[in-house]
Amino acid sequence: MNTTDAGGAAARVVDAVKVYGSGDTEVRALDGVTVDFPAGRFTAIMGPSGSGKSTLMHCAAGLDTLTSGSAAIGGTELGTLDDRRLTVLRRDRVGFVFQAFNLLPTLTVAENITLPLDLAGVRGDAEWIDALVDVIGLRDRLHHRPSELSGGQQQRVAVARAFAGRPDVVFADEPTGNLDSRSGAEVLGLLGRAVRQTARTVVMVTHDPVAAAHADEVVFLADGRLVDRMQDPTAERVLDRMKALDGALDGALDSAPDGAPDSALDGPRDASEIPDHHAQGAPS
């Protein structure tokens, strides 16, 4: 795996500033964020709505550019790349999982998993992909179409697709936002297993403390700034931290069955609720 020479970070941003608009409408979505995403670890990004989570992910993944500061993947500074080289880097070294599964309906599960490799004209590592099929537990569905799968199964296919090219890092933006809690837990367990069994790196944006608790570490944003990091998170500790950051989350635990936070803390449930800047398809 190709990682940075600085402390084994699969991806990192340094002094990241992202400003949208200008004058009266200026929004400082990122306000000097420095964070590394360690290789071989599962990191969750949390924070109140509008705190900059998606912006951080998009800039770290090379889907958007910073106003100032730098972002690197596997030791390559993204700011030094022209559009073509950035596209190639994203294609070859980054995987993506979005809230909307973004599978192609006319292709089978097997074809969807290898689609990015096929588009790139790359054969891929057959043994690796075969092992991924076991990790996602869908060997008996390989020749089915996405419409014949449940939402959770479709997202498991999207996870396998994200890992198919052995990327340095997989970025997941609210990967369980469209799933019920049981399917969501399966997908999160899968992401955790993929990190542990394949030594890959996952960076996940989520609103949900239960989802964040599947990660090895949580980084917290507030108002475009990194305000905390938590190792070995539990849902309760994450929720406590979130309550301190956003009073609007108060009471969410009380309203959830068995004291477990659930949909009150989840992100938008369907594509119509996703702001335009989130509604991206699988990148080229």
Ligand SMILES: Nc1ncnc2c1ncn2[C@@H]1O[C@H](COP(=O)(O)OP(=O)(O)OP(=O)(O)O)[C@@H](O)[C@H]1O
């Ligand atoms: N394309 C854009 N144009 C203008 N403002 C934007 C754009 N994208 C994001 N913003 C603003 O930047 C800030 C951070 O947005 P971002 O989507 O990164 O936050 P978030 O923490 O992911 O929010 P949420 O949890 O609601 O998805 C918000 O104030 C948002 O309105």
